[in-house]
Amino acid sequence: xxxxxxxxxxxxxxxxxxxxxxxxxxxxxxxxxxxxxxxxxxxxxxxxxxxxxxxxxxxxxxxxxxxxxxxxxxxxxxxxxxxxxxxxxxxxxxxxxxxxxxxxxxxxxxxxxxxxxxxxxxxxxxxxxxxxxxxxxxx
Numbered sequence: 001x002x003x004x005x006x007x008x009x010x011x012x013x014x015x016x017x018x019x020x021x022x023x024x025x026x027x028x029x030x031x032x033x034x035x036x037x038x039x040x041x042x043x044x045x046x047x048x049x050x051x052x053x054x055x056x057x058x059x060x061x062x063x064x065x066x067x068x069x070x071x072x073x074x075x076x077x078x079x080x081x082x083x084x085x086x087x088x089x090x091x092x093x094x095x096x097x098x099x100x101x102x103x104x105x106x107x108x109x110x111x112x113x114x115x116x117x118x119x120x121x122x123x124x125x126x127x128x129x130x131x132x133x134x135x136x137x138x139x
Contacts, residue, residue, distance in 0.1 A: 027135040029068045029078055029101075031113075034128040035059045043134075044068040044078075055083060055090065061120070062127050063090050076100050082118045082127060094118045101133040 028045045035058050042056060044066040055063035063083040070076050078101065082094035101112040111132030118127045 027133060029066060029131055030134050031064070031066050031080065031129050031131040033058055033064055035062060035126075042066055046070045050079065055081065057085070058127060059125075061085055061123060061125055062118075064127070064129070066131070070100065078112075078131065080113070080129070080131070084120050084122070084125075093120055098131075 028043050031042045031044075033040055033042055040058070042064060044053070046068055047053060048069070048071065050067040050069055053065060053067050055065035058064045061084055063085055065081040065083070067079040067081075069079070076099075078098045080094075080096045080098075081092060083090035083092050096113070096116065098112055110130035113129070113131045115128060115130050118129075119125070120127075
């Protein structure tokens with residue numbers, strides 16, 4: 001084999017391996033989170049491991065964690081965690097798992113999660129969210 005054909009072969013191999021990653025990168029999950037009369041969008045792109053994903057503060061009491069994992073296939077999906085931030089550390093009060101959502105279909109509404117409400121009884125707090133897939137890439 002000559003140098004040109006090796007380089008061409010490596011190019012096509014890299015292009016083939018990179019295509020799934022690029023396709024997954026084009027797609028993201030947006031969650032519309034409402035608390036205290038304010039709505040913010042929290043976004044997640046594909047990660048290979050959920051362990052590096054940090055929860056974000058929502059108001060002064062809730063923490064919201066959104067994980068979008070496309071591989072490996074046996075754990076692929078979207079997972080959403082809600083915690084309350086107590087003086088001794090975060091306490092989980094809600095967890096939801098969804099299969100990988102398809103491209104946006106039909107009439108607009110509350111995405112693939114529907115409208116969800118999370119209640120915290122100590123301070124009588126409520127957080128609402130709904131999530132949708134944005135982008136045309138895979139998965």
